[in-house]
Structure formats: C-alpha cells, structure tokens
Amino acid sequence: MTRKHNPAPVPSIAEPRPFLLRAVRRFVREACRCPGVLRVALVGSLTTDKPVPKDADMLVLISDGTDLTPLARAGRRLKGRAQSINLGADIFLAGDGGRYIGRICRFRECHLRVACRAQHCGRRNHLNDDLHIVTLSSDLIAAPAVELWPQIIRHRDLPRDVEELLLAR
Numbered sequence: 001m002t003r004k005h006n007p008a009p010v011p012s013i014a015e016p017r018p019f020l021l022r023a024v025r026r027f028v029r030e031a032c033r034c035p036g037v038l039r040v041a042l043v044g045s046l047t048t049d050k051p052v053p054k055d056a057d058m059l060v061l062i063s064d065g066t067d068l069t070p071l072a073r074a075g076r077r078l079k080g081r082a083q084s085i086n087l088g089a090d091i092f093l094a095g096d097g098g099r100y101i102g103r104i105c106r107f108r109e110c111h112l113r114v115a116c117r118a119q120h121c122g123r124r125n126h127l128n129d130d131l132h133i134v135t136l137s138s139d140l141i142a143a144p145a146v147e148l149w150p151q152i153i154r155h156r157d158l159p160r161d162v163e164e165l166l167l168a169r
C-alpha cells in the first residue's frame with residue numbers, strides 16, 4: 001500500500017510578510033516565558049510597508065544576569081523559520097537600564113570561530129557583543145515601533161498586516 005504524502009504548503013518567498021509575522025508571534029509566545037525577559041518589541045522593516053523585508057528584527061529587554069539559553073533557543077527557531085524562505089531574523093538585546101548590549105548569537109554552542117564577530121566570544125553564553133558592527137540607539141530602545149509584550153504599545157502607525165496578524169489577537 002502506498003500513501004500519498006501531502007507536504008505542508010510552502011510559504012511564498014514573493015510575499016513573506018504573513019509568514020514572518022506568524023513566526024514573530026510564535027517567538028513572542030516563547031520569549032515571554034523566558035526568565036529575565038522584561039519586554040519584547042518588533043523593530044525594523046516589518047514595521048514598515050516594505051513588501052519584502054529581508055528579516056524579522058526583534059528587540060528584547062532583559063534583566064541583568066539573565067541566562068540567555070532559553071531565549072537563544074527561541075531565537076534560533078525564529079531564525080530557522082525565516083531561513084526556510086531565504087530570509088533572516090535578529091534578536092537585539094538591551095539591559096534593563098535601556099542600554100544596547102548585543103544580539104543573540106546564531107550558534108548553539110560557543111566555540112571560537114572565524115565567523116564569530118563577538119568582541120568577547122564566550123564571556124557570556126549566547127551573547128554576540130558585536131557592538132563595533134551593530135548598535136541600537138537609546139531612542140529606539142526606549143520607543144520601538146511596537147512593544148508586543150508584556151503589553152501592546154504602538155509608538156507609531158503600523159502596517160495593516162502587523163495590526164491583523166500580531167496585534168488583533
């Protein structure tokens with residue numbers, strides 16, 4: 001007996017916004033359960049009307065000394081979903097004082113690598129402190145386009161799909 005395999009529908013690379021926004025929604029559900037996470041926000045091109053954003057950019061405010069392991073796991077899942085349609089994702093981190101500290105590392109385990117651009121690789125697990133390459137302004141950290149957790153706060157007008165897929169639920 002042969003079974004027909006019906007693969008899951010492949011998301012459209014030509015129209016990635018709904019797929020990325022659903023992936024962001026899943027990330028927020030996971031991130032808000034991580035100990036030490038104080039706030040989760042959406043920043044970047046998904047907060048604009050850009051039809052094909054290159055990635056999903058998240059801003060996560062964490063308390064000092066937070067173990068980044070569970071958040072890194074959630075971040076890798078978001079990145080994997082985005083990569084399935086040839087796009088990316090970044091999880092930017094700020095301390096509870098509102099200072100940018102880096103991004104979640106894309107690697108599961110810390111090993112010195114040529115591809116690692118962290119200034120202090122391995123000093124803090126899962127932290128890519130490549131501040132010489134990427135930094136976020138204190139204004140963006142204080143008022144990102146939209147805060148998604150612990151409460152929804154819009155700091156500017158958002159595209160209709162963001163309202164429908166992220167904020168209406």
